[in-house]
Amino acid sequence: MSPSSPLSRRTLLRASAGAAALTxxxxxxxxxxxxxxxALDPTAKPDLDGVTLKILANQPNxxxxxxxxxxxxxxxxxxxxxxxxxxxxxxxxxxxxxxxxAGQFDVFMYWYAAVGTLAEGGVIEDLTAYIKAHKDIxxxxxxxxxxxxxxxxxxxRWGLPYDGDTHILFYNTEIFERHKVEAPRTWDExxxxxxxxxxxxxxxxxGTIIEAQQVPVILGCDxxxxxxxxxxxxxxxxxxxxxxxxxxxxxxxVLFDAAPHALPxxxxxxxxxxxxxxxxxxxxxxxxxxxxxxxxxxxxxxKVVDKWxxxxxxxxxxxxxxxxxxxxxxxxxVSTASKQKEAAAAFVKWATxxxxxxxxxxxxxxxxxxxxxxxxxSAAFRKNSPGSYEVVRTGLAGDPLPWPTVPKxxxxxxxxxxxxxxxxxxxxxxxxxxxxxxxxxxKELKGASG
Amino acid sequence: xxxxxxxxxxxxxxxxxxxxxxxxxxYPLVYVxxxxxTDSTLARPxxxxxxxxNFRTALESQSFTGSLWRSVLFAVLAAAVxxxxxxxxxxxxxxxxxxxxxxxxxxxxxxxxxxxxVGVAWKLLLxxxxxxxxxxxxxxxxxxxxxxxxxxxxxxxxxxxxxWQWTPFVMLLVYAALLGVPDDLREAxxxxxxxxxxxxxxxxxxxxxxxxxxxxxLKLVIGFKVFDIVYVVTAxxxxxxxxxxxxxxxxxxxxxxxxxxxxxxxxxxSLLIGLVTSLVAVRRKRHEEVAV
Numbered sequence: 001m002s003p004s005s006p007l008s009r010r011t012l013l014r015a016s017a018g019a020a021a022l023t024x025x026x027x028x029x030x031x032x033x034x035x036x037x038x039a040l041d042p043t044a045k046p047d048l049d050g051v052t053l054k055i056l057a058n059q060p061n062x063x064x065x066x067x068x069x070x071x072x073x074x075x076x077x078x079x080x081x082x083x084x085x086x087x088x089x090x091x092x093x094x095x096x097x098x099x100x101x102a103g104q105f106d107v108f109m110y111w112y113a114a115v116g117t118l119a120e121g122g123v124i125e126d127l128t129a130y131i132k133a134h135k136d137i138x139x140x141x142x143x144x145x146x147x148x149x150x151x152x153x154x155x156x157r158w159g160l161p162y163d164g165d166t167h168i169l170f171y172n173t174e175i176f177e178r179h180k181v182e183a184p185r186t187w188d189e190x191x192x193x194x195x196x197x198x199x200x201x202x203x204x205x206x207g208t209i210i211e212a213q214q215v216p217v218i219l220g221c222d223x224x225x226x227x228x229x230x231x232x233x234x235x236x237x238x239x240x241x242x243x244x245x246x247x248x249x250x251x252x253x254v255l256f257d258a259a260p261h262a263l264p265x266x267x268x269x270x271x272x273x274x275x276x277x278x279x280x281x282x283x284x285x286x287x288x289x290x291x292x293x294x295x296x297x298x299x300x301x302x303k304v305v306d307k308w309x310x311x312x313x314x315x316x317x318x319x320x321x322x323x324x325x326x327x328x329x330x331x332x333x334v335s336t337a338s339k340q341k342e343a344a345a346a347f348v349k350w351a352t353x354x355x356x357x358x359x360x361x362x363x364x365x366x367x368x369x370x371x372x373x374x375x376x377x378s379a380a381f382r383k384n385s386p387g388s389y390e391v392v393r394t395g396l397a398g399d400p401l402p403w404p405t406v407p408k409x410x411x412x413x414x415x416x417x418x419x420x421x422x423x424x425x426x427x428x429x430x431x432x433x434x435x436x437x438x439x440x441x442x443k444e445l446k447g448a449s450g
Numbered sequence: 451x452x453x454x455x456x457x458x459x460x461x462x463x464x465x466x467x468x469x470x471x472x473x474x475x476x477y478p479l480v481y482v483x484x485x486x487x488t489d490s491t492l493a494r495p496x497x498x499x500x501x502x503x504n505f506r507t508a509l510e511s512q513s514f515t516g517s518l519w520r521s522v523l524f525a526v527l528a529a530a531v532x533x534x535x536x537x538x539x540x541x542x543x544x545x546x547x548x549x550x551x552x553x554x555x556x557x558x559x560x561x562x563x564x565x566x567x568v569g570v571a572w573k574l575l576l577x578x579x580x581x582x583x584x585x586x587x588x589x590x591x592x593x594x595x596x597x598x599x600x601x602x603x604x605x606x607x608x609x610x611x612x613x614w615q616w617t618p619f620v621m622l623l624v625y626a627a628l629l630g631v632p633d634d635l636r637e638a639x640x641x642x643x644x645x646x647x648x649x650x651x652x653x654x655x656x657x658x659x660x661x662x663x664x665x666x667x668l669k670l671v672i673g674f675k676v677f678d679i680v681y682v683v684t685a686x687x688x689x690x691x692x693x694x695x696x697x698x699x700x701x702x703x704x705x706x707x708x709x710x711x712x713x714x715x716x717x718x719x720s721l722l723i724g725l726v727t728s729l730v731a732v733r734r735k736r737h738e739e740v741a742v
Contacts, residue, residue: 088705214685214686214689264578264596265598267599268687273577273578277579410706418690421688422689422690424688425688
């Protein structure tokens with residue numbers, strides 16, 4: 001540097017270091033400062049007229065809010081602004097919205113497995129007092145099979161159920177008749193049918209479609225469906241992992257055994273390939289969410305109209321009672337960064353009421369499933385779900401398998417699907433995959449509690 | 451030094467660039483390093499000082515260490531393939547015409563296509579049901595062949611897709627360098643009896659070597675950073691076969707919400723990129739010194 005310059009190298013470095021320290025301190029101070037938004041008043045009666053509520057919604061369910069928009073506006077004068085986000089970005093988007101201080105949303109639609117993550121992260125409001133103060137929420141009407149799982153963490157309620165998702169087994173009746181097979185009752189029968197059809201069809205179509213992309217909501221569902229069928233669980237009552245049990249190992253093994261007979265290649269199959277394949281008649285079986293029935297029967301999308309049926313997910317081992325798994329499923333919660341929390345809570349209460357649940361259940365493109373006993377048992381839902389009603393009812397009214405909802409759930413589920421993927425790839429046995437998962441989960445959960 | 455150039459520059463003039471550097475360079479770096487040494491989740495960053503725990507966990511993770519080697523392999527393989535193809539195309543283009551014209555524009559199309567669209571297009575092309583490739587293979591009596599279904603097939607497919615997109619970039623840079631090769635050098639080589647291939651090998655390529663080394667450096671960095679096509683086409687699978695470090699870090703941060711772990715992995719990955727690219731940079735510097 002020229003001696004004539006008033007800026008020495010040292011001065012510049014000092015200035016840079018100072019600026020860097022100041023900028024780096026920003027988030028530290030923010031992290032310590034917490035949210036500036038006022039707490040939710042559980043007994044307040046907000047005037048919703050003229051209010052605009054911003055909702056972060058799961059993409060497949062976003063249309064459901066379009067059906068709620070008009071009645072909500074007529075009832076309250078409030079407007080809804082809905083932002084759809086792919087299911088795998090929902091949690092991250094909600095967390096970042098609050099953590100960054102942006103506060104762009106009032107209501108978060110959340111995947112229930114993330115309830116612990118969101119609650120522990122200070123992203124969603126504790127609604128315990130609000131629910132207690134509003135008896136017209138009719139808590140007892142929420143399906144017992146999912147109410148606590150969807151909303152409860154650390155002894156508090158953090159949201160209300162909105163979409164009660166479960167899987168059922170779809171099968172192509174034309175293919176089944178052609179190959180003279182019947183709907184499987186056990187996972188072993190399922191594998192036998194898949195093997196027979198794939199072998200006989202010689203590449204024209206396949207015995208089953210297994211979506212096994214290494215994502216919790218995809219590969220995780222394959223395993224969870226089988227784990228439910230074998231009567232297993234992810235965690236015990238004390239939140240300790242139960243993945244090294246004979247039921248869990250059998251569930252993984254029966255999944256690995258099915259893969260060679262499925263549409264190639266399961267580890268690369270996601271929703272974008274599985275659904276068109278079934279609708280195109282290229283696959284004989286597919287376990288999927290219940291609302292897929294409406295697409296299968298839509299001639300604009302489907303070549304298998306009137307050529308499909310559904311049944312409960314198969315069972316395995318000593319279990320003989322059909323049992324489904326709570327695969328995905330969403331609730332509504334109030335953002336801690338919202339500046340109109342009372343209005344947001346009022347919308348959550350209104351949108352999850354039986355009347356609104358029935359309203360969205362009637363729409364084929366709303367992606368909605370019952371969350372209340374009254375709507376599950378209603379004549380209207382029965383009428384709107386020809387062919388699948390009894391199967392859906394059996395699943396939701398029974399004892400479905402809940403996924404983990406602890407704060408570490410996203411990490412735990414990713415570990416599980418990573419290990420299962422290695423098993424499906426033939427790199428390790430079912431026993432090893434689940435032993436590794438059990439060890440990793442135990443370590444994570446011990447660390448979390450400690 | 452003239453009297454005019456000796457005029458003192460007010461220190462305030464340096465504030466904008468210093469502030470710019472602090473905000474856009476120093477801040478992210480300091481913040482990432484801060485995250486790497488703390489227990490940080492997406493919702494609650496900088497919770498607790500954890501020393502080197504995150505680094506230890508990253509280095510013990512087979513998923514991450516495996517991704518490092520895959521990233522190196524991908525970057526080196528893609529750079530090599532694209533350097534050879536791009537140089538060959540540039541030589542052909544240079545031999546045929548002074549200006550690239552319509553052919554050059556067509557060759558550049560993949561480069562200007564957004565990477566996500568490139569991924570989507572290739573995924574549709576390779577889809578086992580309804581995909582163009584699947585249809586051709588089925589017609590040839592090879593039903594059910596899915597190049598993305600095997601570890602090697604998926605990795606090679608990603609290199610092919612990346613090469614399809616980036617070879618025009620290499621071609622463009624090499625073509626520009628070829629334009630700078632003096633004609634008299636070629637003529638001298640011809641007078642000495644060198645054939646076309648010998649001229650290219652012994653005269654043209656050594657002349658443009660600094661450009662080629664710069665291209666390799668750039669392509670290595672781009673290759674290390676590959677994310678879009680991995681995300682869209684293979685999602686890191688099957689298994690971990692195509693999980694590169696960028697994909698693994700994204701997964702750790704935005705799917706597992708372990709931001710501290712992702713930050714430590716980012717620091718380690720950056721060190722690796724620095725190490726690999728510095729080898730090329732050293733070679734380039736030596737070449738410059740020899741040239742001087």
